[in-house]
Amino acid sequence: MDESSRVAWAFDLDGVLWTGRDPIQGSADAVAALVEGGHRVAFVTNNSFATVAEQEAKLASFGIAAQGRVITSAMAGASLVEEGERVYVLGGPGIVEAVEARGAVVVDGAGSGERADVVLVGLDRNLSYERLSGAVLALHAGARFVATNTDSTYPSERGMLPGGGSIVAAVRYATGAEPVVAGKPHDAQAQLVRSVLGPDGVMIGDRPETDGRFASAMGYRFGLVLTGVTGRDDLPIEPEPSWVEDDVARLVPRILAEL
Numbered sequence: 508m509d510e511s512s513r514v515a516w517a518f519d520l521d522g523v524l525w526t527g528r529d530p531i532q533g534s535a536d537a538v539a540a541l542v543e544g545g546h547r548v549a550f551v552t553n554n555s556f557a558t559v560a561e562q563e564a565k566l567a568s569f570g571i572a573a574q575g576r577v578i579t580s581a582m583a584g585a586s587l588v589e590e591g592e593r594v595y596v597l598g599g600p601g602i603v604e605a606v607e608a609r610g611a612v613v614v615d616g617a618g619s620g621e622r623a624d625v626v627l628v629g630l631d632r633n634l635s636y637e638r639l640s641g642a643v644l645a646l647h648a649g650a651r652f653v654a655t656n657t658d659s660t661y662p663s664e665r666g667m668l669p670g671g672g673s674i675v676a677a678v679r680y681a682t683g684a685e686p687v688v689a690g691k692p693h694d695a696q697a698q699l700v701r702s703v704l705g706p707d708g709v710m711i712g713d714r715p716e717t718d719g720r721f722a723s724a725m726g727y728r729f730g731l732v733l734t735g736v737t738g739r740d741d742l743p744i745e746p747e748p749s750w751v752e753d754d755v756a757r758l759v760p761r762i763l764a765e766l
């Protein structure tokens with residue numbers, strides 16, 4: 508079977524390959540074997556904060572060669588920005604990197620007298636009142652409002668911390684403006700993944716309202732694993748997965764056998 512005839516694989520990360528820093532037994536090995544076997548594989552994350560190199564390094568630390576395979580909500584957000592546009596970033600280094608890779612220019616915003624075409628908001632661990640005010644002022648001055656994702660929280664060693672969506676919510680509240688949301692399960696990231704992996708694929712994830720809906724947006728089949736936020740007791744779920752398995756180590760061979 509040549510590579511082009513094989514189905515492509517898109518994987519969510521947290522709750523699928525690991526939980527925080529803790530590996531999920533056998534999952535990374537199963538994915539590493541797919542990569543080494545020449546399958547088309549991408550890792551799709553709403554983590555907009557970390558740079559691509561940092562995310563590739565984390566995957567490498569789990570034994571997965573991920574260079575060029577990570578697709579973030581920051582990249583999806585930047586795909587909604589045109590080359591040469593001026594972007595006020597309320598977010599982290601992953602967003603700045605994606606905006607610059609797009610050929611757009613990161614600016615300090617209306618507060619400093621710099622006009623912005625777009626306000627791009629994600630997780631900003633250096634959030635301050637001044638930075639928040641800059642986003643609000645730029646939107647009042649006519650900039651477009653783009654959000655990398657609307658995840659309210661994300662897991663950490665300290666517990667659940669406020670996610671990019673909580674910062675987006677503050678900007679929405681202050682302006683009454685509604686953002687175009689780029690990350691899973693929305694169209695910008697779906698188009699980005701399809702442009703990399705093609706039209707025939709499977710999306711493997713732990714969360715129906717993001718990963719499952721994202722699979723639908725891409726026209727991919729959805730494989731649910733029970734190592735993350737969804738347990739057996741939560742079934743049935745919508746959208747209905749094509750496959751449900753306890754973990755990736757069981758799901759990958761089942762899909763390979765069926766497709």
Ligand SMILES: [Mg+2]
Nearest residue numbers: 519521522713
């Ligand atoms: Mg997940």
